Amino acid sequence: MATVKTLLWLGLSLSAFGITTADVNSVPRAQDVHWVSLDFTTHLRWSVTSSDYTYTVRFSREDADWEESPNCIQISASECDLTQSLKASDRAYFADVQTEIMDMDYELPHTQSSRFNPYRESNISAVSFTVAPLDDRRVIVNITDPLTSIYDRGKQLSIRDIFKKDLNYKIRYYKSGSTGKRDEISNSSMKVIPGLDKGESYCFMVATFIRSRPKATQQGSWSMQQCTESSQDNLQGVTPSIFQLLQFWQPEDSFLDLSVGAWVGVGFIMLTVLIVIVTVTVLCCRQRNKTLQTSQSSAPV
Ligand SMILES: *[C@@H]1O[C@H](CO)[C@@H](O)[C@H](O)[C@H]1NC(C)=O
Ligand SMILES: *[C@@H]1O[C@H](CO)[C@@H](O)[C@H](O)[C@H]1NC(C)=O
Numbered sequence: 001m002a003t004v005k006t007l008l009w010l011g012l013s014l015s016a017f018g019i020t021t022a023d024v025n026s027v028p029r030a031q032d033v034h035w036v037s038l039d040f041t042t043h044l045r046w047s048v049t050s051s052d053y054t055y056t057v058r059f060s061r062e063d064a065d066w067e068e069s070p071n072c073i074q075i076s077a078s079e080c081d082l083t084q085s086l087k088a089s090d091r092a093y094f095a096d097v098q099t100e101i102m103d104m105d106y107e108l109p110h111t112q113s114s115r116f117n118p119y120r121e122s123n124i125s126a127v128s129f130t131v132a133p134l135d136d137r138r139v140i141v142n143i144t145d146p147l148t149s150i151y152d153r154g155k156q157l158s159i160r161d162i163f164k165k166d167l168n169y170k171i172r173y174y175k176s177g178s179t180g181k182r183d184e185i186s187n188s189s190m191k192v193i194p195g196l197d198k199g200e201s202y203c204f205m206v207a208t209f210i211r212s213r214p215k216a217t218q219q220g221s222w223s224m225q226q227c228t229e230s231s232q233d234n235l236q237g238v239t240p241s242i243f244q245l246l247q248f249w250q251p252e253d254s255f256l257d258l259s260v261g262a263w264v265g266v267g268f269i270m271l272t273v274l275i276v277i278v279t280v281t282v283l284c285c286r287q288r289n290k291t292l293q294t295s296q297s298s299a300p301v
């Protein structure tokens with residue numbers, strides 16, 4: 001009730017008596033002003049307690065004058081895209097969110113952001129890469145430098161254009177089924193990984209690694225892992241075809257409603273299972289015979 005009364009009183013005083021300096025204190029400030037930045041797309045966000053006001057965002061590079069952000073003058077949103085206003089060079093910025101009231105002469109309530117340097121603090125998303133075998137014991141990891149939202153004379157800059165020599169990639173890899181992981185740092189987008197075990201499958205992940213940054217933001221997001229094929233995996237040819245056949249099976253169909261395709265699928269699965277059973281049995285018997293023969297021949301006479 002108290003707040004309703006306050007609002008009524010505020011409304012009355014606004015309309016009947018005009019705004020007094022004291023009322024400025026009850027004009028809500030932007031709260032929780034914070035930066036969100038991914039691959040140099042940088043937004044300032046804040047929260048508001050009332051939708052009755054608009055906001056103007058100003059920004060300044062450290063030791064420079066404040067400028068208004070052209071797209072964020074008297075906006076009613078609680079977010080401002082500052083991507084094009086912030087240079088990607090290693091400089092820090094402040095922003096300031098001012099609550100707007102019409103026809104006011106005195107200083108408006110405003111909230112200043114924390115210091116923000118996109119070069120050091122913009123998060124870097126997962127990169128895409130390929131991994132291809134070079135020979136028995138080496139693979140080549142080929143990383144695509146991600147693009148940012150920064151343009152320079154019409155050219156969209158990649159993170160390598162911005163970070164230059166500071167840009168490294170961390171390549172993490174492990175042998176399939178083993179827990180030991182190895183990290184390699186690469187200063188180029190292509191890296192040969194030597195010393196792998198012949199015929200084994202290895203899995204790789206990549207993240208950007210910017211040495212000059214503070215620890216907390218040094219490493220970008222990890223990419224999805226990619227694995228090389230093991231040359232010993234004989235089942236690989238068979239397994240996918242069974243899964244492809246299984247796609248004919250529609251679990252919601254009643255048994256008799258199965259399509260021709262599904263029947264063919266079922267037939268194939270049964271046939272495959274039969275072949276596997278026969279093969280396994282034959283192999284087992286042959287193995288046992290061999291073992292028997294061996295034990296017979298090596299038995300003392
Ligand atoms: C970067 O990502 C972290 C983790 O998701 C998040 O806490 C942080 O606010 C992000 N920083 C920026 C500037 O977006
Ligand atoms: C690396 O990837 C890029 C982009 O995907 C491609 O243009 C380039 O030819 C690849 N290089 C090698 C050696 O695979």
Ligand SMILES: *[C@@H]1O[C@H](CO)[C@@H](O)[C@H](O)[C@H]1NC(C)=O
Binds near residue numbers: 165187188
């Ligand atoms: C990248 O690393 C290699 C060896 O690790 C080094 O010889 C080369 O000078 C480095 N290049 C740059 C641009 O730092």
